Amino acid sequence: MDINSATEIDSRIKTLKSIPIFKDLDEILLHDIADALIKKTLDKNSVLFYKGDKDCTLYIIVEGRVKAHDGDHTFAEFCQNQYIGEYSLVDSTPRSTSVTALENTSLLGLDQKTFYNLITLRNEISIAMLKGLVVRLRDYNKLEAELTKKNIKIENQKKELERQREELEALNSTKDKFFAIIAHDLKNPFSTVLGLSELLIREFETLDSESLKNFINQIYQYSNNTFNLLENLLQWSMVQTGRMPVRPNIINLKQVIEESLELLAGNAKNKDIELQLIASNECSAYIDINQISTVVRNLISNAIKFTPNNGKIILRVDDDGEFWRISINDNGIGIEKGDLEKLFLIESKPTTIGTLQEKGTGLGLILCKEFVELNGGNIGVESTHGKGSTFSFTVPKTDTIETQ
Numbered sequence: 001m002d003i004n005s006a007t008e009i010d011s012r013i014k015t016l017k018s019i020p021i022f023k024d025l026d027e028i029l030l031h032d033i034a035d036a037l038i039k040k041t042l043d044k045n046s047v048l049f050y051k052g053d054k055d056c057t058l059y060i061i062v063e064g065r066v067k068a069h070d071g072d073h074t075f076a077e078f079c080q081n082q083y084i085g086e087y088s089l090v091d092s093t094p095r096s097t098s099v100t101a102l103e104n105t106s107l108l109g110l111d112q113k114t115f116y117n118l119i120t121l122r123n124e125i126s127i128a129m130l131k132g133l134v135v136r137l138r139d140y141n142k143l144e145a146e147l148t149k150k151n152i153k154i155e156n157q158k159k160e161l162e163r164q165r166e167e168l169e170a171l172n173s174t175k176d177k178f179f180a181i182i183a184h185d186l187k188n189p190f191s192t193v194l195g196l197s198e199l200l201i202r203e204f205e206t207l208d209s210e211s212l213k214n215f216i217n218q219i220y221q222y223s224n225n226t227f228n229l230l231e232n233l234l235q236w237s238m239v240q241t242g243r244m245p246v247r248p249n250i251i252n253l254k255q256v257i258e259e260s261l262e263l264l265a266g267n268a269k270n271k272d273i274e275l276q277l278i279a280s281n282e283c284s285a286y287i288d289i290n291q292i293s294t295v296v297r298n299l300i301s302n303a304i305k306f307t308p309n310n311g312k313i314i315l316r317v318d319d320d321g322e323f324w325r326i327s328i329n330d331n332g333i334g335i336e337k338g339d340l341e342k343l344f345l346i347e348s349k350p351t352t353i354g355t356l357q358e359k360g361t362g363l364g365l366i367l368c369k370e371f372v373e374l375n376g377g378n379i380g381v382e383s384t385h386g387k388g389s390t391f392s393f394t395v396p397k398t399d400t401i402e403t404q
Contacts, residue, residue, distance in 0.1 A: 009034050012108060015062060018081045024131055029124060036118060037108040042066070042101035051098045056088040056112035064105025068097045077102065089115045171240075189226040193219055228301075232363050235294060239370045246288045246374045248399065253317055253324055254279040256289060260296040261315070264304060271309045275300075279317035285324050285395045291371040292395060295379075298364040299328045299391045306389070307332035323377060323394040330390075335383040343381060344369045368393070 012034035016022040049055040065079045238244040307330045372379045372393045383389035
């Protein structure tokens with residue numbers, strides 16, 4: 001550089017003053033550093049240095065813009081009055097990134113050898129620059145802390161998105177089951193009722209009393225089954241949409257079961273099935289009576305459905321620590337081993353027919369599982385094909401049990 005170019009020196013000093021690691025130096029020190037700087041220009045897309053190069057130089061960007069990168073991945077961009085490679089003044093480690101000009105760029109460079117010569121003569125330079133480097137390090141630490149916070153936030157957002165995806169998949173499965181029930185399990189019985197009614201109207205004058213009674217009985221059975229399905233469907237949909245909150249109270253469990261047995265006694269009598277309840281009068285539970293009554297009715301109804309004529313169903317209420325365990329045991333047709341794990345899954349489609357050709361959708365068991373878990377208990381089944389099944393569920397004795 002022409003030492004008589006005072007304008008150039010003044011321009012460099014002005015640039016140095018805008019940079020934190022040089023701002024505390026006095027004019028004399030700044031003049032010495034400015035005089036030692038090497039000017040360098042880069043065309044757009046030109047490389048200043050490559051990763052692995054031993055270029056021990058601090059570069060100050062006077063004009064233009066560069067990027068620090070490793071292949072196609074960009075770590076950072078630097079523009080006017082910013083600097084890169086300050087650690088290379090005291091560390092001869094090869095460059096950890098490449099630097100390429102993003103546009104035509106002018107730089108000033110201070111190499112390690114020149115820097116050592118300067119601080120040997122003027123140790124004030126090293127002290128002032130050390131202060132600047134400490135400030136720079138603090139800025140890096142702040143940046144790292146901020147990036148850590150953002151990474152944690154991104155990770156939490158990722159987990160939330162995954163949770164929402166799983167919920168969406170569950171809702172889609174629920175929706176598919178819902179439409180399947182409406183399209184098939186509701187349409188078919190209504191079609192049968194309409195067909196029987198039409199036949200009854202058309203052939204009424206020619207039918208004897210026994211035939212008439214048979215038609216009316218079929219219409220009643222199909223209508224009753226469809227009504228029960230609609231009732232379950234309505235309750236299930238309310239649970240899915242959060243419109244059926246749990247309202248627990250201390251309730252006598254034996255009375256709940258006795259009321260359900262009374263309602264279903266006629267169904268059992270039609271098949272000469274014996275119903276037996278083994279329970280203490282003192283079995284109070286903290287439950288939502290409507291939800292648990294629905295569970296008991298569904299399980300007893302299923303037991304009757306899959307128990308042959310002259311069978312037996314035993315209901316028990318047993319002490320299970322902080323819970324009561326209610327068991328419904330039948331000596332019916334039982335369940336295939338491969339079907340046991342599917343009973344409480346919304347996406348499964350049961351195919352088992354009752355001993356009198358009774359049909360179901362499996363929605364009742366899904367509803368039972370929902371209600372039992374909402375009341376803080378769990379439900380399960382044990383069965384041997386051809387020998388019967390035992391469905392059991394638990395409910396808390398007091399309100400100290402945390403419900404879901």
